[in-house]
Amino acid sequence: MSVSQAATRPLWLPPQSRRLRAGLSSLGAVLLSLVVGGVLVLIAGGEPVSAYGALIDGAFGSPYAIGQMLVLAVPLLIMGLGLALAFRGRVYNVGAEGQLFMGALAGGVVAIFLPVAFDPLLIAASIFAGMAAGAAWGGIVGVLRARWGVNEVITSLLLNFVAILIFTYCVRRPLRAPGSPDLQGRSIDPNAALPVLPDLAVHVGVFLAIALVPLAAYLMARTPFGMRVRMLGFNAEAARAAGVSSRRMVMALMLISGGLAGLAGVLQTLGVSERLDLGISQGYGFTAIVVALLGRLNATGVLLAAVFIAVLQSGGQAMSVTEGLPYAIVLAIPGVFVVFLLIADRLARG
Amino acid sequence: MDWGEIFGPGALVVLLSSSVAFAMPTALAAVGETVVERAGILNLGVEGMLLSGALASFLVAYYAKSVALGALAGIAIGVGLGALMAFLSVTLGTEQIINGIAIVLLAQGITAFTFEELFGGEEQPTIGGIADVDIPLLHEIPGVGPVLFEQNVLFYISVALAIAVALLLTRTRFGLSVRAVGESPAAADAAAVSVARTRWLALLIGGGMAGMGGAVLVLGQLNLFETNVSAGRGWIAVALVIFGRWNPLLVLGGAFVFGFTDALQIRVQAVSGGIASTVPTEIFAALPYVVTLIVMVAATVWAGRDAQPGALGAPFRKGVSA
Numbered sequence: 173m174s175v176s177q178a179a180t181r182p183l184w185l186p187p188q189s190r191r192l193r194a195g196l197s198s199l200g201a202v203l204l205s206l207v208v209g210g211v212l213v214l215i216a217g218g219e220p221v222s223a224y225g226a227l228i229d230g231a232f233g234s235p236y237a238i239g240q241m242l243v244l245a246v247p248l249l250i251m252g253l254g255l256a257l258a259f260r261g262r263v264y265n266v267g268a269e270g271q272l273f274m275g276a277l278a279g280g281v282v283a284i285f286l287p288v289a290f291d292p293l294l295i296a297a298s299i300f301a302g303m304a305a306g307a308a309w310g311g312i313v314g315v316l317r318a319r320w321g322v323n324e325v326i327t328s329l330l331l332n333f334v335a336i337l338i339f340t341y342c343v344r345r346p347l348r349a350p351g352s353p354d355l356q357g358r359s360i361d362p363n364a365a366l367p368v369l370p371d372l373a374v375h376v377g378v379f380l381a382i383a384l385v386p387l388a389a390y391l392m393a394r395t396p397f398g399m400r401v402r403m404l405g406f407n408a409e410a411a412r413a414a415g416v417s418s419r420r421m422v423m424a425l426m427l428i429s430g431g432l433a434g435l436a437g438v439l440q441t442l443g444v445s446e447r448l449d450l451g452i453s454q455g456y457g458f459t460a461i462v463v464a465l466l467g468r469l470n471a472t473g474v475l476l477a478a479v480f481i482a483v484l485q486s487g488g489q490a491m492s493v494t495e496g497l498p499y500a501i502v503l504a505i506p507g508v509f510v511v512f513l514l515i516a517d518r519l520a521r522g
Numbered sequence: 523m524d525w526g527e528i529f530g531p532g533a534l535v536v537l538l539s540s541s542v543a544f545a546m547p548t549a550l551a552a553v554g555e556t557v558v559e560r561a562g563i564l565n566l567g568v569e570g571m572l573l574s575g576a577l578a579s580f581l582v583a584y585y586a587k588s589v590a591l592g593a594l595a596g597i598a599i600g601v602g603l604g605a606l607m608a609f610l611s612v613t614l615g616t617e618q619i620i621n622g623i624a625i626v627l628l629a630q631g632i633t634a635f636t637f638e639e640l641f642g643g644e645e646q647p648t649i650g651g652i653a654d655v656d657i658p659l660l661h662e663i664p665g666v667g668p669v670l671f672e673q674n675v676l677f678y679i680s681v682a683l684a685i686a687v688a689l690l691l692t693r694t695r696f697g698l699s700v701r702a703v704g705e706s707p708a709a710a711d712a713a714a715v716s717v718a719r720t721r722w723l724a725l726l727i728g729g730g731m732a733g734m735g736g737a738v739l740v741l742g743q744l745n746l747f748e749t750n751v752s753a754g755r756g757w758i759a760v761a762l763v764i765f766g767r768w769n770p771l772l773v774l775g776g777a778f779v780f781g782f783t784d785a786l787q788i789r790v791q792a793v794s795g796g797i798a799s800t801v802p803t804e805i806f807a808a809l810p811y812v813v814t815l816i817v818m819v820a821a822t823v824w825a826g827r828d829a830q831p832g833a834l835g836a837p838f839r840k841g842v843s844a
Binding site (some may be wrong): 212215216264316320321322323325326327329330333334337338340341344345382414451455458461463498499500501503504505506507508510511513514515517518 | 606610615620621622626627637753754758800802812815
């Protein structure tokens with residue numbers, strides 16, 4: 173950090189409180205976004221206070237509501253962790269949506285056709301296939317960037333469309349549910365369905381997602397790999413001079429973030445839809461970008477951010493029904509959010 | 523399915539003329555993005571600017587019943603988002619890639635909200651199309667005439683605008699400043715060219731062009747708006763800049779490759795017979811994205827990245843060396 177940057181730091185913030193500042197700016201952006209959400213509610217002819225009340229009730233009002241919120245948090249958390257790691261190393265993977273669908277497709281195919289009667293083995297095989305497919309789809313982007321320097325943002329984004337079209341073709345033709353008149357993919361083998369917790373109605377994938385949080389934190393903070401990621405993020409040139417292979421790191425980060433998106437896709441298939449279903453993601457791969465950024469690219473932060481966004485969207489769904497408001501209000505907030513976050517963040521840095 | 527309906531002698535002219543028409547929204551955005559990138563800013567918000575331009579132009583054309591006002595509204599919202607991108611990337615100097623993604627997410631959220639709030643639960647609203655104008659004499663040229671000179675007025679304006687902006691970049695003093703701040707901002711600064719001002723202007727132009735692209739898509743071709751109607755055209759525009767080696771005229775040419783694949787997939791969908799079709803329409807639908815990816819990668823692999831502006835993506839702060 174240069175002298176001039178240190179000199180322009182606001183005096184009211186002691187230099188030690190980087191984390192505090194980051195937290196405060198996140199909080200500031202959250203509050204501002206909630207105000208904007210309230211304005212959108214007003215525009216739509218609703219009443220902000222009762223709308224937010226309905227939202228909280230919709231996310232926490234009953235064990236089932238909490239469960240629905242958690243079910244939504246699972247893919248956001250898993251993908252958010254992978255993206256946070258990749259973004260830390262300045263690998264801007266915006267292809268999680270496509271990687272999720274490739275994971276759902278491969279994992280789903282295994283869960284439909286693999287003749288294994290032993291549930292844990294079938295589930296494990298399906299999850300493995302999904303992660304591998306997500307990683308492979310992300311790996312295409314990784315190779316293009318690592319080998320030829322092709323901008324990963326554009327390639328990963330364009331591959332989203334391709335992945336979704338491949339998935340659409342599969343559920344329309346070869347993997348269509350027999351006799352189904354519309355775009356309905358085949359059901360998975362009932363043995364492959366993830367066990368569901370009573371009352372909450374949450375599939376057990378939620379434990380896997382939560383377990384990934386300390387794992388990601390450990391990877392980032394305590395391993396040589398995490399060290400290299402942080403070095404690349406801080407100063408790519410210096411990292412290369414210190415012997416970090418940026419090609420290998422780009423590849424690794426695309427494989428990991430792609431694999432995690434694939435995992436999210438499989439869990440949606442085995443735990444939520446229990447069939448090949450285009451509806452398993454409502455743009456979660458993009459929402460996960462917001463989650464990663466809001467969570468400051470930090471594992472614990474991503475956990476909080478995933479739950480926050482899940483409360484917003486899951487509760488928002490309930491709110492839109494009880495208050496008669498367009499659900500799109502909830503979809504509008506994350507975008508508003510990121511912009512506030514960038515500004516708040518920059519101002520906090522001074 | 524009858525392929526003669528797409529490639530037959532009579533149908534081919536229709537296919538090619540809709541190819542050039544469908545190239546225009548992307549072409550406008552891509553030429554605008556070329557200016558922005560030549561100024562050293564990697565603007566990944568093009569998709570959001572195009573989408574917002576599409577909605578704004580649709581709403582104005584729908585309520586005010588004026589195509590001209592609609593197009594202006596599209597440009598205006600694009601310029602507005604260009605200003606937001608400039609504020610974040612130039613004034614605040616935050617990471618450009620993230621800023622661009624943020625603008626796309628913002629635009630997707632706000633347009634979905636606005637459209638659903640106004641038309642949610644109603645029948646798909648449409649606006650009237652605009653009539654084609656035959657250019658005297660030129661439209662009688664066999665083959666070329668019906669493809670290029672029997673288009674609507676927005677098409678002609680788009681072509682003129684794209685070429686004008688291309689010339690602005692390559693042939694004017696302002697264009698020289700743009701290229702200077704993109705290649706070496708410190709040197710440009712030393713030569714008394716304001717880096718911040720030049721980059722701001724470039725982003726206003728780029729935003730306006732993307733917004734106009736959205737307007738042309740809606741007013742000139744689709745005559746309707748739906749959620750995420752831009753369908754990645756903004757991202758394709760960014761890819762085309764790479765494919766066109768940051769040369770605005772090559773970029774414009776690349777847009778026609780995309781336009782052809784886009785027109786082709788729309789024709790295939792139209793004649794294939796919907797979800798019962800045995801034709802893998804999805805392969806054709808994926809074609810614009812796949813072809814764009816391939817040509818972009820090929821351009822990078824074979825031609826290297828030497829055409830890329832030297833300071834692309836790097837924020838500039840006066841007095842702080844990079």
